[in-house]
Amino acid sequence: MxxxxxxxxxxxxxxxxxxxxxxxxxxxxxxxxxxxxxxxxxxxxxxxxxxxxxxxxxxxxxxxxxxxxxxxxxxxxxxxxxxxxxxxxxxxxxxxxxxxxxxxxxxxxxxxxxxxxxxxxxxxxxSGSGLAAKICNNLVLGVEQIVVAEAMLLGQRLGLDPAVLAGVINCSTGACWSSMVNNPVPGALPDKSPPCERDYEGGFATSLMLKVRERGIFAWRTGRSPAFEHRISAWRQTSRVTPAALCRWRKRQKASMQRS
Incomplete structure (x- = not known):
């Protein structure tokens, strides 16, 4: 070849x-x-x-x-x-x-x-429709990943076993791909092997998720979403007050948001 x-x-x-x-x-x-x-x-x-x-x-x-x-x-x-x-x-x-x-x-x-x-x-x-669909999907994924990380962290601080909490979420209305496949807490998914079981190596990098977020922000601007400025304001406020969502480990897997 x-x-x-x-x-x-x-x-x-x-x-x-x-x-x-x-x-x-x-x-x-x-x-x-x-x-x-x-x-x-x-x-x-x-x-x-x-x-x-x-x-x-x-x-x-x-x-x-x-x-x-x-x-x-x-x-x-x-x-x-x-x-x-x-x-x-x-x-x-x-x-x-x-x-x-x-x-x-x-x-x-x-x-x-x-x-x-x-x-x-x-x-x-x-042309461009595949990109539009990808950006919309990944915006959902990014939010889910942050929420799952925060919920798991809160549960541990309230004394819950990670595997028990993950089981509750995954058989309830909170179930999503991030909770069922990519849970960021070691031991939460004993029957699976998310990146957290490999010291957060070998997954989708947080830096790439941030790139997708920027694509979404640009799309919101060009798409003239009426709630655009409110969304950006809410995102910035959340980033200031939610330590686990700050993505300090930008070069590592997005599941490392759990490491705060």
Whole structure:
């Protein structure tokens, strides 16, 4: 198997290019700068460009994703945004969900490729829709993770056994993915292996969750949510008064919010 050392080499060597990068600036650089994907696509014949499919699984700003997709499509190539959900556990098990945005034709081309890496391939709508769905989902996840961490911490301080409290939450209305799979307290899920059982290594980093939160804040602004300013004010106030939610361990797993 040949190794491509630049985006240009990757485009010239393959009709399908899959990218997954840290954030918006990296996507802009890889796709738009010299020797990037889009300039290289412009060098191809119309037939070669049309035969090319670009799949970007980065979680980035919706507007940036749409701009890059539009520029890519102008070359004749197809492109979809396809951020993933499911975490490290899902990646290892091959059970990731791909949230796809793009034209129907591009989605149908991408579907068998994504199916080799994930279990659920969901067409969310036109370009940027996969990113929008990912950001909304992760906003829910981030809030759930903080609330579960705070509830578990409170329960321990009130004398509850973590496993007992987790059992109560998980058979009650408080049950969620963060409580059932990613509980941040060692021993709370004796039949599972969340990152807290590995000293909080090997999970979704808090720094990445903060990045997703910033994507959500940007989306709230551009989406003209009427309650935007109230949400931001509430978030800032909560961050000041909730020590366990401050994410002091930014480079570690998000479950480390329990470590306060």
């Amino acid at each position: 040949a190794v491509a050392f630049t985006p240009e080499e990757a485009v010239l060597a393959s009709s399908t290019v899959v990218t997954m990068l840290p954030s918006s600036p990296h996507v802009r650089k890889v796709y738009t700068e010299s020797s990037g994907i889009i300039p290289t696509l412009r060098l191809l014949s119309a037939e070669e460009a049309k035969a090319t499919l670009c799949i970007d699984s980065t979680t980035l700003d919706v507007e940036v994703g749409r701009e890059v997709a539009a520029e890519t499509q102008e070359t004749g190539a197809d492109m979809v945004d396809a951020p993933v959900s499911g975490g490290v556990t899902g990646a290892k098990a091959g059970t990731l969900s791909f949230l796809v945005g793009g034209e129907e034709r591009a989605f149908l081309r991408a579907q068998p490729i994504l199916a080799a890496m994930g279990k659920r391939i969901i067409h969310c709508g036109p």
